[in-house]
Amino acid sequence: MSQPAKSLSAALASCKLVGFLANGATKDNAAKIGSSKIGGVKPPAPPAAGLTKDSSAKIGTVKPGINKGPL
């Protein structure tokens, strides 16, 4: 009888992975992107209205999970 295939992901769970979260499921904190121009003239609309540059209010969830974290 043949052995069942070894689960690579399960085997990796005990390995130190550089830059991956402890559970190995997702990467953590990746690119930093400097940009002075978005799409010609107009940036993507923020998920909440009424903010000004002076506001430091937290904004609701944009995308849970992976934090790519560009500037």
Next chain:
Amino acid sequence: MRDSLAVSLSEIAHAIGEEIGFPPSQADPLIQHLRARPVAPGLFAIYTALVEAALREDAAEAAALAKNLRHACEKTVQSLRVVNLTDDDLGPGQVERYRRIITGDEPEIIIPLAQVDEAELLRAGRLITVTLSLLDTAAPEIAGELRVLVREVVIVHSAAQADDSAALELDGASSFYLWGALLLNSARQRGRVSMAVTLVHEAVHGLLFGMSLGAPLVENAPEERYLSPLRDDLRPMDGLFHATYVLARMIDCLQRLLHSSELTPDEISAAQMALAQHQAEYEAGLVLVTASARFTQIGAAAFHAMRQATVF
């Protein structure tokens, strides 16, 4: 970073090496090589792709990447090199990996990335050479740090279509997963001052990546978003921390350039304008980070050191 990567590769070789054609007997010489000297930043890209392939149980892809890893690890990088965004310059399959690392995790934002023509690559290379020479004279500590942190400058073309409101036109970019490399939109760099500041900007991201081994510098949840002093879109607090820290070093670079006698009158004007702008951005970032960041231990130490060194 290299030591952490070596430890990880050793553990991967022992855990799944037989399944992916990367047994410890083959991994160990490469790991010794990795510990001994700088390696091409692309090695980190291949490593990341290999782990991702293994996590999705793709043994064939992981095996192919392990083979690539062996080839990449054998390449020693002696000094900073300026390259195009091509597989010829970066290695087989690397353009797609670099592109995915820089753009892949944020599908809501499109970042156009393409190679440049030979004339632009040559112009950018010359500008980087004279900029490093300027820094050697005017700010030797910064030049030295740059040469340690940056092994590869990838020149790219990045131009958004005017009618594409979701596209982000890149000035420069760096990633933990491309440690030692930075991407540079050379069309935005017309002189030594802007090139110096851009190189410092991206190199200092690398410094922060190295300090934390890629982990966030704050405990704020990634989905918490804040207005950024540097970008028009809303950013997580870790991005704001990076931005503020990087701005401090950009200001330091500009001040050193202005205190030297190496700049032309036009460059002095450009540096003074950039300094005023970045000081305002730094102050804005400082207010936001001070008010809302919940620092990790490494983040707190880095932020404290930045404040101690910052007398603007």
